[in-house]
Amino acid sequence: MIDFIDYLLGGISSGAIIALMALALVLVWRSTRVVNFAQLGQAMFTTYVALTVRELTGSWFLGLIIAMAAGLVVGVIVHFLVIRPVKRLDTSGAIIATFGVLIALEALAAMVWGGDPEAFPPPINNSGYEAFGRIWPFSPYDLLVLASVVVLVLALSVVFTRTNVGLAMRASAFNPEVARLSGVRVNRMLVLGWAIAGLVGAVAGVLVAPLSTLSPTSFDIFLVFAFTAAVIGGLDSLVGAVAFGIGTGLVIALVSGYSDSSNAPLVALVLLVLNLLFKPEGVFSHHKARAV
Amino acid sequence: MLRIDGLSVSYGAVEALKNVSLDVPPGRVTAVIGANGAGKSTLMRTLAGLEKPLTGRVLFNDEDITGGKPEDIVRTGIALVPEGRSTIPDLTVEENLKLGGMWRTHAQRATSLTRVYALFPVLGERRDLGADTLSGGERQQLAIGRALMTGPQALLLDEPSLGLAPLIVTQILELVELMARDSGLAVLLVEQNAATALRVAKTGIVLNLGEIVKSGPAQEIAQDEELRHAYLGY
Numbered sequence: 334m335i336d337f338i339d340y341l342l343g344g345i346s347s348g349a350i351i352a353l354m355a356l357a358l359v360l361v362w363r364s365t366r367v368v369n370f371a372q373l374g375q376a377m378f379t380t381y382v383a384l385t386v387r388e389l390t391g392s393w394f395l396g397l398i399i400a401m402a403a404g405l406v407v408g409v410i411v412h413f414l415v416i417r418p419v420k421r422l423d424t425s426g427a428i429i430a431t432f433g434v435l436i437a438l439e440a441l442a443a444m445v446w447g448g449d450p451e452a453f454p455p456p457i458n459n460s461g462y463e464a465f466g467r468i469w470p471f472s473p474y475d476l477l478v479l480a481s482v483v484v485l486v487l488a489l490s491v492v493f494t495r496t497n498v499g500l501a502m503r504a505s506a507f508n509p510e511v512a513r514l515s516g517v518r519v520n521r522m523l524v525l526g527w528a529i530a531g532l533v534g535a536v537a538g539v540l541v542a543p544l545s546t547l548s549p550t551s552f553d554i555f556l557v558f559a560f561t562a563a564v565i566g567g568l569d570s571l572v573g574a575v576a577f578g579i580g581t582g583l584v585i586a587l588v589s590g591y592s593d594s595s596n597a598p599l600v601a602l603v604l605l606v607l608n609l610l611f612k613p614e615g616v617f618s619h620h621k622a623r624a625v
Numbered sequence: 626m627l628r629i630d631g632l633s634v635s636y637g638a639v640e641a642l643k644n645v646s647l648d649v650p651p652g653r654v655t656a657v658i659g660a661n662g663a664g665k666s667t668l669m670r671t672l673a674g675l676e677k678p679l680t681g682r683v684l685f686n687d688e689d690i691t692g693g694k695p696e697d698i699v700r701t702g703i704a705l706v707p708e709g710r711s712t713i714p715d716l717t718v719e720e721n722l723k724l725g726g727m728w729r730t731h732a733q734r735a736t737s738l739t740r741v742y743a744l745f746p747v748l749g750e751r752r753d754l755g756a757d758t759l760s761g762g763e764r765q766q767l768a769i770g771r772a773l774m775t776g777p778q779a780l781l782l783d784e785p786s787l788g789l790a791p792l793i794v795t796q797i798l799e800l801v802e803l804m805a806r807d808s809g810l811a812v813l814l815v816e817q818n819a820a821t822a823l824r825v826a827k828t829g830i831v832l833n834l835g836e837i838v839k840s841g842p843a844q845e846i847a848q849d850e851e852l853r854h855a856y857l858g859y
Contacts, residue, residue, distance in 0.1 A: 497727050500716070504724050507713045513695040514673060514705050515724045516775055 339470050340590035341583055346475040347544060348582020349482040353537035354559030355566065355574035355581075356486070357530040363506035363569050364526025367416060367427045371434035373552040373559065375411065375531055376538030378438050379403040380547055381446050383539045384453055393456035400535045408531025412524055442549040450551065453542035478540050485536055486575055489529070493571065502526060506569065554598060558585060561601040565608045567615025577616070626651045626811045627672075627703065627779045632681035634664075634671050641667040643835045644681070649779060654802050654812040656826035656843060658819040659856060664835040665815040666708055669783040672813070673705035674698040685779065700728060704777035708784045711768045714757035718748055721756050721767055725774030733776060741770040744800065762793035769801070779811040786818045794818065798825045819857045823847040831856050 354373060361369040382403045383396035390396075415434055420427040459474040493499035504512040505522040512519050538552065545551060562581040566573020584604065585597040608615070627649035634642040642664045649655045657665055670676045672683060674695035682691045690698055699705075704725075712721050722741060726734060742749035745766040751759065756767060765785055772780060782801065786794040798814070802825040805812045816822035823829050829846035831839040833856045839846065846852060 497723070500720055500723060501727060504713055504716065504720075507715045510675065510695075510707070511711055511713060511771075512724065514675075514699060514707065514711075515771060516696050516699045516726055516728055517724065518696050 336590065337587075340586045343470040343590070344583040344586025345471065345579070346478040346582075347541070347586065348579035349479050350537050350541045350544075351555065351558045351562055351582045352575045352578025353482055353485065353533055353540070354555055355562035355578040356489070356571060357534040357537065358559055358563040359566070359568060359571055359574040360526050360530035360533065362563070364502070364523045364530075365412075365416060365420065365427070366424060367420065367431065368560070368568075369411075369431045369527075369530070370428070370556065371411060371431040371438060372530065372534050373538070373556045374435035374438035375404065375407045376534035377547070377549060377552045378442055379407060379531075379535040380453070380538035380542050380552075381442055383535075384446075384451060384542075384547060397536070397539050400539050401532050404531035404533075404535025404538075405528045406531070408527040408529075408534075409524055411531075412527040416527070439549040446549075448549060450546035450548040453547045455543035459543065474543065481536065481540060485533065489533070489571070498525070557598050557601050558582070561605045564605060565616060567617040570615065570617030573615060573617030626686060627813070628684040629668075629672070630682045630684065632668070632671065632683065633679045634667050634676055635679050636667075641835050642671070642678075645832075645835070645837055646681075647830055647837065647840065649811045649813045651778070651809045651811045652805055653827040654798075654805055654814050654825050655828045655830065656814045656816060656819075656822040657830045657832055658816055658822055658846075659832035661817060662834075663832040663856075665817075665832055666783055667835075668832070669705055669707070669781050669813070669815055672698075672703065672781055673707075675705075699726075699775050699777075702776070702778035703781065704772035704775045704779070705781040706765075706768045706772045706783060706785065709787055712756045712759075712764050712771070714755065716756055717753055718756055718759070718767060719752040722748070722752075722770050722774050725771040726776055729776060734774065737774045737776055741773050744773075744804070745770055761789050762797065765789060765793075765797060769797070777810070779813065780805075782812065782814045784815055784817060786816060786821060791821070794821055795824075798822070801825065819853070820847065 357372050358369060361367060361372065379400040383400035386399045387393055387396035411434055415430050416427050419430045455474040457473050457477060459472045461468045461470050461472050493503060501512065501517045502522045502525060505517055505519045509519045541555065558581050562577040563574050566577040581601065584600060588596050588600045629645060629647050632642055632645045633640065645668065657668065659665055667676060671678050674693050677692050682689055685701055685703060688701065690701055722738060747763055748767055748770055756764065759767060785797060798821060801812055804810055814822055814826060823843040823846060826843040829841065829843040830837055831846065831852060838856060839852055
């Protein structure tokens with residue numbers, strides 16, 4: 334029983350980070366109906382930016398802020414340079430093009446920063462809290478991660494539900510034609526979707542890097558988990574992405590704890606298959622069915 | 626106010642509109658009637674900027690708006706209520722309304738919102754509910770309300786009777802007619818349901834296979850039996 338609690342506690346922060354990554358995928362899907370497989374490549378790239386800033390200035394926080402700004406910019410660049418021109422021809426082409434962007438970003442990062450894994454130490458203590466005579470697998474850094482995710486998700490939900498821009502973005506996602514007829518500049522909302530997704534992904538990258546090391550391909554595995562969470566959540570539901578992001582993190586922690594962490598991707602695949610078999614439209618989706 | 630001059634629209638090889646010219650004056654309802662496939666919706670979608678015309682011009686207050694984008698055309702003062710499902714069920718009633726005319730000032734939007742709630746009290750009562758909880762008639766009111774939120778001088782109504790009970794259609798159209806008279810709104814109404822449309826309209830225009838075959842006072846058109854048999858099917 335104590336093992337179970339340990340595993341769950343250990344899964345909370347990675348679950349929160351997966352939630353952010355899933356959120357980024359959902360934001361892009363909602364704005365352009367494209368699954369951005371380069372999302373975590375973008376996050377990897379901006380995390381390297383954060384690492385560089387941190388090495389130059391000694392400030393983790395400054396690194397995070399610059400990475401967020403870089404995430405916005407990279408998101409907008411990818412949208413204009415790749416997605417918009419390719420999507421004019423073909424939507425599935427745009428999805429495949431995001432794989433191209435992923436490979437290009439990984440190659441670029443390897444050229445700039447080298448292919449060897451780099452340490453990205455946590456800014457604060459990452460050893461577990463001690464209580465009741467034992468050490469729990471939950472550290473001050475985990476708390477920082479959790480707090481950052483909660484603040485970001487709350488900020489996003491305020492933007493989406495309480496502001497005109499948020500309303501315009503939601504309307505553009507649900508019904509672009511009605512949005513345009515109402516006067517919303519839908520194309521700008523799409524760009525904004527990619528920008529915000531880039532920012533959210535950048536935060537996820539900076540937060541997740543200390544849990545392992547940073548290399549051009551070190552985030553690839555998280556794409557599997559984030560994609561699983563986003564799809565199960567319904568791909569267009571922000572709430573679903575967060576809920577199933579955390580859920581996926583916890584399941585993976587349990588699987589890794591009771592068996593071996595190398596089984597985690599397999600379990601993600603099983604979850605995905607079960608979801609597509611029994612609830613293909615996703616748990617929180619607005620649509621009645623999705624072709625599989 | 627709204628002047629359409631020699632408009633032609635094609636979908637590939639299919640000519641949906643052929644050399645259509647008409648005027649939509651302020652303060653009254655102009656009805657375009659005709660059977661399914663007559664080109665009525667194409668006309669409305671082209672005026673709103675959703676389709677690009679092959680030839681012809683659209684003038685609004687003497688300004689050439691031909692081929693403009695929908696989000697720009699709505700800013701000039703032309704609002705389209707498109708056919709069917711034109712409310713967003715995932716948003717609340719008030720969010721659907723607030724979507725209209727975001728470029729306008731806070732005060733302008735507040736005035737419009739008060740006006741829409743006065744016009745359609747049921748929307749005010751349900752402002753915080755999801756638009757998916759509304760009945761068909763209420764949803765049509767919401768769609769018209771959203772268009773009014775953009776502060777239009779011309780309102781384009783595409784087949785508002787679709788799927789609604791006759792009594793509700795009459796209520797909504799009479800309200801629109803009253804609005805046109807009171808506030809000088811130019812209303813272009815497109816309907817398959819010719820009898821109802823011609824009751825509230827001043828001018829009737831009969832469209833058949835993309836061409837105007839007859840236009841004149843609505844009453845005259847309503848009483849023209851030959852026309853009814855030939856083009857309107859009743």
